[in-house]
Amino acid sequence: MKIIILLLIAIMSFASDTVHFQSKILEKIFTNISTSKELKIWSDDKKILNELKKDKILHTVDKMCDASLVIIKNKKNLSKECKPNFIFVLKYNLLNEIPKSFGAMFWKKGRPNIVIIEPRIDSQHITVSKDLEPYLEERVW
Amino acid sequence: MVKKKEVFLFVVLLMLGGLMIYIYDYIKEAKIEMFDKIEKDKINQVVDIYNNIKRTTVKDENISTESDMFKFLSKKQNRISQEKKIATLLSPSIKYIYILIRDKRGRFRYLIDASKIDKANYYQKFDVDSPKYNLVYETKKPQIIRHKDGVENLCLTYLYPLTINGKVVAILTFDITNYLKKDIESLIKPLENFFIILMVFIVLLILMTVIQVIHYFVTRKKIFTDPLTKLFNRNYLQEIMPMLNLEHYSIAMLDLDRFKSVNDTYGHKAGDYVLSKSSEIFKHSIRETDILIRYGGEEFLLFIYNRDNADISMEICERIRKNISENLYTFDNSDINMSVSIGIHKKPYLEKNLTEAIKKADKMLYVAKSEGRNRVIAFEENIKEEEEKSYDINFVKEAILDDRVMCYYQPIYDFANSKIIKYEALVRIKDTNGDIIYPMSFLPNLKHTNIHYKLTQRILSLIFDKFKNNDKSVSINLSFLDLINKDIVDTIRDTLGDNIAFAKRITFEILESDEIENIELFKNKIKFLHDLGSKISVDDFGSGYSNFRTVLDIEADYLKIDGSLIKNIDKNDKDYKVVESIIHFAKVSNMSTIAEFVHSKDVYDKLKTLELDYMQGYYIAKPLAKIATEDDLFKD
Numbered sequence: 001m002k003i004i005i006l007l008l009i010a011i012m013s014f015a016s017d018t019v020h021f022q023s024k025i026l027e028k029i030f031t032n033i034s035t036s037k038e039l040k041i042w043s044d045d046k047k048i049l050n051e052l053k054k055d056k057i058l059h060t061v062d063k064m065c066d067a068s069l070v071i072i073k074n075k076k077n078l079s080k081e082c083k084p085n086f087i088f089v090l091k092y093n094l095l096n097e098i099p100k101s102f103g104a105m106f107w108k109k110g111r112p113n114i115v116i117i118e119p120r121i122d123s124q125h126i127t128v129s130k131d132l133e134p135y136l137e138e139r140v141w
Numbered sequence: 142m143v144k145k146k147e148v149f150l151f152v153v154l155l156m157l158g159g160l161m162i163y164i165y166d167y168i169k170e171a172k173i174e175m176f177d178k179i180e181k182d183k184i185n186q187v188v189d190i191y192n193n194i195k196r197t198t199v200k201d202e203n204i205s206t207e208s209d210m211f212k213f214l215s216k217k218q219n220r221i222s223q224e225k226k227i228a229t230l231l232s233p234s235i236k237y238i239y240i241l242i243r244d245k246r247g248r249f250r251y252l253i254d255a256s257k258i259d260k261a262n263y264y265q266k267f268d269v270d271s272p273k274y275n276l277v278y279e280t281k282k283p284q285i286i287r288h289k290d291g292v293e294n295l296c297l298t299y300l301y302p303l304t305i306n307g308k309v310v311a312i313l314t315f316d317i318t319n320y321l322k323k324d325i326e327s328l329i330k331p332l333e334n335f336f337i338i339l340m341v342f343i344v345l346l347i348l349m350t351v352i353q354v355i356h357y358f359v360t361r362k363k364i365f366t367d368p369l370t371k372l373f374n375r376n377y378l379q380e381i382m383p384m385l386n387l388e389h390y391s392i393a394m395l396d397l398d399r400f401k402s403v404n405d406t407y408g409h410k411a412g413d414y415v416l417s418k419s420s421e422i423f424k425h426s427i428r429e430t431d432i433l434i435r436y437g438g439e440e441f442l443l444f445i446y447n448r449d450n451a452d453i454s455m456e457i458c459e460r461i462r463k464n465i466s467e468n469l470y471t472f473d474n475s476d477i478n479m480s481v482s483i484g485i486h487k488k489p490y491l492e493k494n495l496t497e498a499i500k501k502a503d504k505m506l507y508v509a510k511s512e513g514r515n516r517v518i519a520f521e522e523n524i525k526e527e528e529e530k531s532y533d534i535n536f537v538k539e540a541i542l543d544d545r546v547m548c549y550y551q552p553i554y555d556f557a558n559s560k561i562i563k564y565e566a567l568v569r570i571k572d573t574n575g576d577i578i579y580p581m582s583f584l585p586n587l588k589h590t591n592i593h594y595k596l597t598q599r600i601l602s603l604i605f606d607k608f609k610n611n612d613k614s615v616s617i618n619l620s621f622l623d624l625i626n627k628d629i630v631d632t633i634r635d636t637l638g639d640n641i642a643f644a645k646r647i648t649f650e651i652l653e654s655d656e657i658e659n660i661e662l663f664k665n666k667i668k669f670l671h672d673l674g675s676k677i678s679v680d681d682f683g684s685g686y687s688n689f690r691t692v693l694d695i696e697a698d699y700l701k702i703d704g705s706l707i708k709n710i711d712k713n714d715k716d717y718k719v720v721e722s723i724i725h726f727a728k729v730s731n732m733s734t735i736a737e738f739v740h741s742k743d744v745y746d747k748l749k750t751l752e753l754d755y756m757q758g759y760y761i762a763k764p765l766a767k768i769a770t771e772d773d774l775f776k777d
Binding site for chain 1: 264267
């Protein structure tokens with residue numbers, strides 16, 4: 001439940017630095033999933049990418065094509081030439097628009113939300129820790 | 142004491158500060174109350190309107206169970222129509238309004254989202270950040286979630302339970318922004334700022350006052366303390382004067398005897414040492430409740446607390462006198478004997494004010510000095526005020542004008558030959574009632590006044606008239622100040638200048654006085670008297686100190702041994718030895734010796750064992766208006 005506590009802290013301190021805490025939540029999510037491939041992270045949101053670069057655990061890359069996991073805020077930034085293994089989105093609706101995306105972290109009415117689509121992580125051989133179980137959804141609504 | 146002005150200012154500022162804090166606090170409280178009221182009104186308004194919508198929908202759609210509700214809202218068209226109705230509740234204050242349900246897994250989901258912006262999908266998950274959502278289901282009561290530093294300017298989320306058949310089926314949720322709060326705050330802010338500035342200003346003023354008071358206490362010690370003796374000084378007397386309750390104190394004036402001679406003989410450092418040492422002795426001789434002040438020079442003012450014991454003042458002063466006289470001052474290998482004369486006023490509250498009371502004590506000090514020093518004299522309270530007042534300068538002035546100044550004459554006795562060798566002239570004034578007033582009652586007031594010189598002139602003319610045409614000899618008391626007065630010198634010269642036979646019968650008794658500042662001038666004046674043919678006697682010789690060199694320089698004919706050494710000579714061996722030494726000194730210096738204050742047979746007999754030349758005192762004869770003969774002696 002550590003991640004939930006962290007989330008609450010993040011919410012309470014949200015106003016002070018949104019990007020910083022959003023990055024912290026992402027870091028927690030990615031450290032609580034395990035995949036068959038090493039996670040090399042890239043994001044089209046430069047602020048988030050820069051924040052993630054400061055993290056000592058996560059491995060970030062500067063090019064989308066070098067990444068195994070991409071964090072997308074805008075669908076247009078998703079290159080057709082690069083084939084990232086995993087896609088994580090920053091808007092709920094992108095879960096519908098990008099069928100390969102396995103989860104989302106987004107702000108709804110000033111509150112942070114996490115959604116991880118269970119059938120998609122199963123198909124992509126992603127396993128999540130117990131801390132992320134409350135955020136698992138069977139489908140995108 | 143801290144000045145009343147500062148205390149008043151401090152209290153006013155404190156009250157003003159308190160008032161400002163009260164007003165500021167009141168505004169803050171009023172603001173919070175106002176916000177609460179606005180919030181409450183807004184919530185009630187939204188809930189009321191929503192309940193109307195709900196009632197209409199329930200009635201129109203015939204919804205009676207939870208499943209009826211879900212069935213109704215599962216149709217998109219129905220959801221849109223409900224959202225439209227609920228959206229009418231949106232305003233700048235109500236940013237989001239939506240209905241949440243709790244699914245079987247305990248997750249909250251959007252059932253209806255009537256928000257215009259950031260709209261959620263039907264049945265989309267809502268991650269709750271507070272246990273209060275579940276509390277609504279458990280308690281069936283509305284809950285409020287307050288957001289600190291709210292995201293998107295949200296300050297409050299209101300959770301209102303929607304029930305069907307007494308069971309909570311959903312939560313009407315609306316997020317209230319702080320826009321209105323901010324608007325009101327921005328309106329009130331200048332007023333709050335005004336009071337904050339005012340309070341800061343008042344705090345600064347209070348601080349300045351406090352600093353001033355602290356500064357006062359820090360410098361107070363310096364201002365009120367005499368650096369040499371570490372005693373209070375006259376500034377302190379001025380400070381406490383208005384607060385002093387004279388009914389609780391006796392007043393004593395203390396003066397170190399012959400202090401000036403210590404300065405002249407041993408130097409100012411020795412003088413300072415004596416002052417400092419004497420002050421210590423004073424301090425050790427008094428109590429915590431007494432107040433000792435260095436009044437000036439070698440003069441000290443003592444307030445003796447007598448509330449518990451009315452007779453304590455005499456006891457304390459005697460203790461001081463004894464401690465000073467018993468102490469031996471040693472400076473640069475020289476032993477200095479000191480004594481102190483003390484005048485007391487036991488009931489100063491009977492006087493018009495403190496200054497008058499001090500004057501009375503000072504008068505008693507003068508009496509103590511004139512009676513031979515090293516003694517304590519207390520003011521007699523039974524002396525009538527009228528009498529006291531009459532002994533001022535005007536009293537003497539009128540006495541001179543009315544020819545009421547007179548002289549009494551006390552014989553100086555040659556005991557070896559049983560003969561009166563001369564008489565000491567002593568001034569008296571007959572008051573308007575015919576009573577005889579003694580010099581101690583009027584002379585202190587005349588010091589340094591022109592009347593003093595007029596009185597001396599009158600005395601001289603009285604004596605000269607009395608003795609000019611007989612063969613008797615007479616001693617006349619003169620001070621150094623008299624000797625440097627031109628009128629007095631002229632009177633002496635005019636009378637004695639061309640009558641050497643008469644001049645030879647005149648002895649001038651020079652009072653040892655602190656006013657002798659110019660020794661050379663003093664010697665010149667003595668020479669002038671010698672040149673006329675008159676004799677010189679040194680008065681009050683031998684008490685406390687002896688300026689032998691000056692005595693030798695002026696070639697005095699007589700040494701009159703101080704009464705303080707004589708009066709107890711029959712009991713005090715030390716006094717006897719001192720007198721013996723003085724007599725020896727006088728013999729080898731060709732001076733005759735006179736012992737004054739011979740008041741008893743014992744003293745008289747004791748003195749006869751010494752090689753003394755002459756004696757004078759009440760035992761032999763009191764001063765009389767007439768010129769006594771040998772037959773008048775030893776009568777009382």
